[in-house]
Amino acid sequence: MKFGRKIFLGLVGLYFAIPLVATGVFSLWQGSNRYGFDGYTALFNQDELWTSLALSFELAVETVLASLVILVPAIFWMHLRLPRLKAVFDVISALPFVIPPIVLVAGMSALYTGPEWLVSTPHYLVIPYVVMTLPYTYRTLDVGLGALDIRTLSEAAQSLGAGWGTLVFRVVLPNLTTALVGAALLTVAIAMGEFTFANILLFKTFAVFIAFIGQSYPTEAAALTLLSFLITWAAMMGVLLGGRERAEIGGTR
Amino acid sequence: MSYLAIEGLSKHYGNRNILSNVSLSIGHGEFLSLLGPSGCGKTTLLRIIAGFESPDTGRLLLDGREITPVSAAQRGMGMVFQAYSLFPNMTALDNVRFGLRIRKLAAKEQLSRARDMLALVGLADHMQKYPSQLSGGQQQRVALARALAIRPALLLLDEPLSALDAKVRVQLRDEIRNIQREAGVATIFVTHDQEEALSISDRVAVMHDGSVAQIGSPAEIYGTPRDIFVARFIGISTEFDGVVTESNTVRVGGVTLPASQADGLPKGAGVRVLIRPENVHLNHAGSGSGPALAGHVISETFFGATTQIRIELAEGGSLIATLPTIEAAKFPPATPICAIWAPEAPHLFLKDGRQATSVT
Amino acid sequence: MRRWRRRALPVIFIGPLILFVLSFLILPAGQLLLSAFRDESGNFTLTYLEGLADSSAAFENSILLSGASALLGTVVGGITAYLVCGRENSARSFVRAFSAVAANFAGVPLAFAFVATVGSLGMITLWFKQAGLDIYRLGFSLYGLPGLVLVYAYFQIPLMLIVITPAVEGLRKEWREAAEGLGATPLQYWRMVGLPILMPSLASAFVLLFGNAFSAYATPYALTSGALSLVPIEISNVLSGNVMLAPQAGAALALGMIVVMGLVMLFHQLASRRLKRWTGR
Ligand SMILES: Nc1ncnc2c1ncn2[C@@H]1O[C@H](COP(=O)(O)OP(=O)(O)OP(=O)(O)O)[C@@H](O)[C@H]1O
Numbered sequence: 094m095k096f097g098r099k100i101f102l103g104l105v106g107l108y109f110a111i112p113l114v115a116t117g118v119f120s121l122w123q124g125s126n127r128y129g130f131d132g133y134t135a136l137f138n139q140d141e142l143w144t145s146l147a148l149s150f151e152l153a154v155e156t157v158l159a160s161l162v163i164l165v166p167a168i169f170w171m172h173l174r175l176p177r178l179k180a181v182f183d184v185i186s187a188l189p190f191v192i193p194p195i196v197l198v199a200g201m202s203a204l205y206t207g208p209e210w211l212v213s214t215p216h217y218l219v220i221p222y223v224v225m226t227l228p229y230t231y232r233t234l235d236v237g238l239g240a241l242d243i244r245t246l247s248e249a250a251q252s253l254g255a256g257w258g259t260l261v262f263r264v265v266l267p268n269l270t271t272a273l274v275g276a277a278l279l280t281v282a283i284a285m286g287e288f289t290f291a292n293i294l295l296f297k298t299f300a301v302f303i304a305f306i307g308q309s310y311p312t313e314a315a316a317l318t319l320l321s322f323l324i325t326w327a328a329m330m331g332v333l334l335g336g337r338e339r340a341e342i343g344g345t346r
Numbered sequence: 347m348s349y350l351a352i353e354g355l356s357k358h359y360g361n362r363n364i365l366s367n368v369s370l371s372i373g374h375g376e377f378l379s380l381l382g383p384s385g386c387g388k389t390t391l392l393r394i395i396a397g398f399e400s401p402d403t404g405r406l407l408l409d410g411r412e413i414t415p416v417s418a419a420q421r422g423m424g425m426v427f428q429a430y431s432l433f434p435n436m437t438a439l440d441n442v443r444f445g446l447r448i449r450k451l452a453a454k455e456q457l458s459r460a461r462d463m464l465a466l467v468g469l470a471d472h473m474q475k476y477p478s479q480l481s482g483g484q485q486q487r488v489a490l491a492r493a494l495a496i497r498p499a500l501l502l503l504d505e506p507l508s509a510l511d512a513k514v515r516v517q518l519r520d521e522i523r524n525i526q527r528e529a530g531v532a533t534i535f536v537t538h539d540q541e542e543a544l545s546i547s548d549r550v551a552v553m554h555d556g557s558v559a560q561i562g563s564p565a566e567i568y569g570t571p572r573d574i575f576v577a578r579f580i581g582i583s584t585e586f587d588g589v590v591t592e593s594n595t596v597r598v599g600g601v602t603l604p605a606s607q608a609d610g611l612p613k614g615a616g617v618r619v620l621i622r623p624e625n626v627h628l629n630h631a632g633s634g635s636g637p638a639l640a641g642h643v644i645s646e647t648f649f650g651a652t653t654q655i656r657i658e659l660a661e662g663g664s665l666i667a668t669l670p671t672i673e674a675a676k677f678p679p680a681t682p683i684c685a686i687w688a689p690e691a692p693h694l695f696l697k698d699g700r701q702a703t704s705v706t
Numbered sequence: 707m708r709r710w711r712r713r714a715l716p717v718i719f720i721g722p723l724i725l726f727v728l729s730f731l732i733l734p735a736g737q738l739l740l741s742a743f744r745d746e747s748g749n750f751t752l753t754y755l756e757g758l759a760d761s762s763a764a765f766e767n768s769i770l771l772s773g774a775s776a777l778l779g780t781v782v783g784g785i786t787a788y789l790v791c792g793r794e795n796s797a798r799s800f801v802r803a804f805s806a807v808a809a810n811f812a813g814v815p816l817a818f819a820f821v822a823t824v825g826s827l828g829m830i831t832l833w834f835k836q837a838g839l840d841i842y843r844l845g846f847s848l849y850g851l852p853g854l855v856l857v858y859a860y861f862q863i864p865l866m867l868i869v870i871t872p873a874v875e876g877l878r879k880e881w882r883e884a885a886e887g888l889g890a891t892p893l894q895y896w897r898m899v900g901l902p903i904l905m906p907s908l909a910s911a912f913v914l915l916f917g918n919a920f921s922a923y924a925t926p927y928a929l930t931s932g933a934l935s936l937v938p939i940e941i942s943n944v945l946s947g948n949v950m951l952a953p954q955a956g957a958a959l960a961l962g963m964i965v966v967m968g969l970v971m972l973f974h975q976l977a978s979r980r981l982k983r984w985t986g987r
Pocket residue numbers: 359360364382383384385386387388389390391538
């Protein structure tokens with residue numbers, strides 16, 4: 094029994110380790126028996142790597158900001174005045190699961206063909222990214238604000254003569270930092286790796302760049318794969334260390 | 347005529363000895379309580395008896411047959427845990443039936459026996475409920491019925507009442523005792539509540555740091571504690587430092603008081619004197635004759651039939667006395683009093699904790 | 707003034723979210739619904755929905771792939787969760803951290819990791835070849851359904867670990883011991899107590915994994931470049947004009963996908979309701 098357990102866990106461990114190791118070896122391969130860092134040098138010399146990475150990061154940050162601007166007031170108000178609305182919000186937050194990215198992109202491109210200034214810039218992607226990350230942002234903020242007991246806090250603040258501004262900026266937001274950071278990191282992780290929308294709407298984000306590289310430069314693609322694994326690892330460590338018991342799943346499949 | 351015999355049981359976790367050389371025996375149909383403070387190894391001992399843990403040394407004999415190497419599943423003991431042990435996916439009836447299904451009894455027999463058991467614990471009306479629909483007390487009744495349904499060789503209860511509120515607790519403990527008598531099954535009951543142990547057991551084993559400090563009837567445990575740990579753990583008492591003066595007196599502070607247990611101790615030996623509050627007699631100051639502890643009443647606590655009186659002694663320290671309430675009315679707070687006791691009342695313990703008479 | 711504020715405040719706070727969800731989630735989905743039932747000239751038609759029959763292969767493949775990978779994930783992830791939980795803390799937090807990463811490490815990079823490993827020129831493939839074993843000759847292909855199942859397991863197993871761990875940790879020691887004390891063998895315990903208790907959680911985890919695989923797009927796209935017929939791939943083919951299909955056919959496919967995902971969500975809800983009855987919460 095003990096032996097069986099070790100064998101099983103060993104096999105599972107191998108399954109998860111081998112692709113990473115093999116990718117690492119592959120990224121160092123320079124044909125026949127030569128190994129070296131050529132792949133990495135070539136990769137880092139590609140301007141497009143840096144522009145796509147910068148674009149994805151920019152989009153990620155914009156997504157974080159847009160999500161917070163849209164969601165924080167709504168969830169705040171729900172906890173403060175309209176707890177009944179929670180059922181509605183719960184359903185809304187489950188919708189992006191029922192309407193997956195590939196379906197949403199189909200619907201959006203059928204519905205919105207303009208205006209040109211919006212749909213032709215990569216920043217258009219922020220909209221679907223906000224939708225995609227909505228369930229995770231919503232849950233994080235809902236839990237965070239729920240733990241704060243906004244109602245009591247606001248009554249206490251008002252009985253002390255504090256106005257709305259004071260309440261929001263001096264009490265609620267500081268107490269919400271952990272939740273906000275967690276939600277932001279998760280959003281960044283998802284937005285950085287997002288592929289579906291960018292690929293179909295033809296914008297060259299980081300993930301699309303990886304796909305492009307992979308078609309012609311396998312060694313560089315392997316190096317890039319490892320790099321992206323490290324980015325995911327860093328983001329998830331941030332989420333886990335930020336006090337979230339469970340890191341949610343929202344990446345591009 | 348011991349039914350279960352435990353011989354020289356020891357157990358350690360890491361480098362800590364949890365049980366050291368425990369020996370015990372239980373007679374047919376006997377109700378034995380394991381009583382002791384938290385962490386003294388009661389649960390560990392019970393789990394070894396049930397077969398969930400194996401001892402480092404020692405052996406268990408059930409009806410003369412060694413069961414030490416037998417697995418828990420084969421021992422056929424009925425175990426009731428502290429709480430949350432019912433299978434949440436089964437109704438009360440199915441929970442009780444579980445052991446019978448494992449034993450492959452005929453379906454009819456399973457059902458009728460399970461129904462009887464549930465009726466026995468007073469849950470005939472709740473057979474189809476899931477554990478989450480039952481109260482804590484009801485859940486423990488089902489657990490008891492489940493353990494009894496397999497007609498266990500031994501019933502093992504590990505603080506089955508500790509998660510319940512006080513009233514249900516008292517009610518259920520009496521029921522457990524009645525059911526146990528009816529079923530005639532030898533029972534080991536773990537608790538750290540002394541009232542519980544003293545009130546329902548045939549015998550009580552007081553455990554201390556992984557060994558049995560004393561085993562005996564509730565009256566013995568209370569009346570003649572074998573060491574200072576048992577005396578302190580069971581009931582309340584007032585403690586003094588004393589010195590043996592004559593063959594049957596001790597000097598406490600400046601007063602020489604009778605103590606028959608001093609008999610046989612060398613003169614000048616230092617002892618701990620423990621006196622139970624109900625053994626303290628009070629007189630108004632100056633009214634009594636002979637040596638007595640002088641002091642005055644500082645507070646009273648009303649318990650209904652009895653009243654507890656706290657006394658501040660003239661030479662420092664305090665003393666607790668319990669009197670019938672009618673008596674106590676004679677000693678309102680601030681009354682100067684003198685306190686005496688009968689020669690056999692105080693328990694004397696040597697500095698190492700052993701009881702004085704155990705030396706002679 | 708006060709009344710104005712009472713009316714305006716909710717709109718200011720909640721309005722943006724509602725408006726956003728309406729415009730970019732509900733309306734696009736509604737648009738798909740409409741266009742799936744409308745022909746070129748705007749008349750009601752069932753042609754496109756009936757046309758879904760032609761894409762039955764895509765649905766079949768998708769369901770097969772999702773089912774197989776979800777089953778694999780449920781079984782392997784479930785057993786792993788059971789074996790890991792209750793162990794030393796360091797091992798557990800490593801597994802927890804790694805599953806968080808691996809569950810999110812999907813899409814294009816994951817596909818490439820497997821290409822570099824067991825692709826036709828992958829490291830393992832080449833090593834085997836040097837040892838005289840050509841796995842592609844033996845019928846293995848990373849770019850077919852079995853290969854995709856192998857790749858999907860990389861995010862399905864960790865996802866399973868994450869969602870099932872609380873349920874596995876919720877299995878009380880008392881239940882196992884009570885069963886054992888009543889004479890049950892470990893097998894009987896699992897058959898009569900452990901698995902039945904876990905069943906709702908396992909079922910809802912399975913459908914979650916199923917939906918997770920069903921909506922996956924980046925991974926199969928990167929692996930097969932759109933050659934393997936899966937529902938998300940077909941939709942994207944229509945969108946990028948790679949196939950000669952009307953946009954309405956794409957809408958019909960997308961509608962089919964919404965239905966499947968809706969069912970997944972429904973099962974998920976039902977399973978968790980069952981769980982609530984037991985836990986009494
Ligand atoms: N599996 C274990 N590993 C290590 N130490 C243990 C283990 N089980 C129990 N102990 C230790 O053994 C000691 C005795 O534990 P046990 O549960 O028998 O106490 P107890 O008398 O039942 O206490 P309580 O009244 O609190 O239930 C405790 O100090 C406990 O920390």
